[in-house]
Amino acid sequence: MRSMATEGRTIVPAREGRAVRVAAGQRLSVVDLEGGQVGDVFAFVPVPEGTGEAAAPPEHLSAAHTRAVTNRLFPEAGQRFVTDRRRPVLTLVSDTSPGFHDMLIPACDPARYAALGAAGGHASCADNLRRALAGTGLSVPYTPQPVNVFMRIPVEHDGRLRWLPSASRPGDAITFQAVTDCVVVVSACPQDLVEINGGGPTALAVDLRS
Amino acid sequence: MRSMATEGRTIVPAREGRAVRVAAGQRLSVVDLEGGQVGDVFAFVPVPEGTGEAAAPPEHLSAAHTRAVTNRLFPEAGQRFVTDRRRPVLTLVSDTSPGFHDMLIPACDPARYAALGAAGGHASCADNLRRALAGTGLSVPYTPQPVNVFMRIPVEHDGRLRWLPSASRPGDAITFQAVTDCVVVVSACPQDLVEINGGGPTALAVDLRS
Numbered sequence: 001m002r003s004m005a006t007e008g009r010t011i012v013p014a015r016e017g018r019a020v021r022v023a024a025g026q027r028l029s030v031v032d033l034e035g036g037q038v039g040d041v042f043a044f045v046p047v048p049e050g051t052g053e054a055a056a057p058p059e060h061l062s063a064a065h066t067r068a069v070t071n072r073l074f075p076e077a078g079q080r081f082v083t084d085r086r087r088p089v090l091t092l093v094s095d096t097s098p099g100f101h102d103m104l105i106p107a108c109d110p111a112r113y114a115a116l117g118a119a120g121g122h123a124s125c126a127d128n129l130r131r132a133l134a135g136t137g138l139s140v141p142y143t144p145q146p147v148n149v150f151m152r153i154p155v156e157h158d159g160r161l162r163w164l165p166s167a168s169r170p171g172d173a174i175t176f177q178a179v180t181d182c183v184v185v186v187s188a189c190p191q192d193l194v195e196i197n198g199g200g201p202t203a204l205a206v207d208l209r210s
Numbered sequence: 211m212r213s214m215a216t217e218g219r220t221i222v223p224a225r226e227g228r229a230v231r232v233a234a235g236q237r238l239s240v241v242d243l244e245g246g247q248v249g250d251v252f253a254f255v256p257v258p259e260g261t262g263e264a265a266a267p268p269e270h271l272s273a274a275h276t277r278a279v280t281n282r283l284f285p286e287a288g289q290r291f292v293t294d295r296r297r298p299v300l301t302l303v304s305d306t307s308p309g310f311h312d313m314l315i316p317a318c319d320p321a322r323y324a325a326l327g328a329a330g331g332h333a334s335c336a337d338n339l340r341r342a343l344a345g346t347g348l349s350v351p352y353t354p355q356p357v358n359v360f361m362r363i364p365v366e367h368d369g370r371l372r373w374l375p376s377a378s379r380p381g382d383a384i385t386f387q388a389v390t391d392c393v394v395v396v397s398a399c400p401q402d403l404v405e406i407n408g409g410g411p412t413a414l415a416v417d418l419r420s
Contacts, residue, residue: 063274064314064316064355065316067314067315068315071370071371071373072369072370072371073283073314073365073369073371084316084352084353086319086321086325104274104283105278106274106275106278106294109296111296111297112296115296141351142294142352145274155283155365155369157367159283159284160281161277161282162281
């Protein structure tokens with residue numbers, strides 16, 4: 001798995017994505033360097049070699065299965081995120097942001113930008129995921145629903161959703177601890193047609209430490 | 211696609227699943243025969259033959275992408291459900307039930323029942339999906355998050371979810387119209403360890419008409 005960080009800081013340039021291999025017990029922080037930037041976070045647990053399941057897709061962090069475990073719409077410190085096989089993959093350790101993180105909205109993709117009238121070739125979190133995984137040996141035939149850190153989608157009393165600009169400040173960070181070895185992908189969301197990114201798409205950082 | 215209904219009534223026995231091929235424009239009703247029974251509804255749009263994508267998984271009705279289109283947590287009459295490619299697949303035409311249908315919770319599966327302490331071999335909506343699709347020629351390497359008709363998962367003011375018994379009455383029906391040709395799978399949820407099925411798992415009916 002070349003060009004993947006082990007420890008230290010990985011910059012996720014604006015509108016791009018990066019994959020990081022995380023060992024069980026390591027902590028990974030997503031840092032909003034300039035503030036107001038949404039990050040789409042995906043996590044995958046590779047199928048162990050020699051299990052005869054090499055061709056199976058990796059387990060992925062699943063927002064829906066996590067909701068069924070936490071009985072909450074949105075993440076809170078201390079909770080675990082589980083995979084589509086209901087196995088814990090990450091724990092939310094701490095959060096210095098105002099605490100808005102979304103688990104309802106799918107990754108932006110070419111169809112989303114086409115519907116918004118963007119020219120072809122607009123970057124998307126789904127494409128960023130695909131590119132970031134290309135170097136990891138993992139192949140995922142679908143785009144799991146990500147955890148959208150720093151994304152502010154409040155739910156009204158009647159179940160209606162609102163899309164608001166991110167409220168995170170420069171340097172705000174959300175920190176996860178890996179329960180199991182996994183590959184985490186972070187996409188600095190390139191959305192510039194719906195005002196979810198306060199300051200226009202900017203870079204994020206991923207800090208990995210033992 | 212043998213043993214799949216075209217028009218008329220298909221009984222979905224308690225704890226089992228059935229697939230129905232639906233043509234664009236046809237209406238499909240899920241009927242709660244005895245009341246209090248949750249149905250997991252999946253829909254798939256096969257990749258057209260000759261597109262060179264024969265090996266690609268079919269598009270699936272996506273709860274997450276539908277939320278991003280409707281800006282609502284739960285379905286309401288008149289809305290469309292879209293696929294993971296953001297294309298409309300079903301319209302919610304009418305609903306004679308009290309109106310509680312869930313789009314937050316994943317299908318029950320063997321891991322769910324193992325965690326609940328059930329003996330091995332407990333039926334699940336994920337397994338029902340797999341079995342129901344076996345006769346359709348469709349292959350899906352994952353379990354999409356279903357639309358759980360008649361399932362009552364209210365959201366509290368603080369984002370907390372509650373799991374309540376279904377409130378649907380005998381004969382209550384929710385009716386969809388197909389926007390495009392698709393295969394719909396309905397599973398009569400076999401959950402008998404968490405009290406979401408009011409009267410214990412019972413049968414559903416699927417009525418298909420032009």
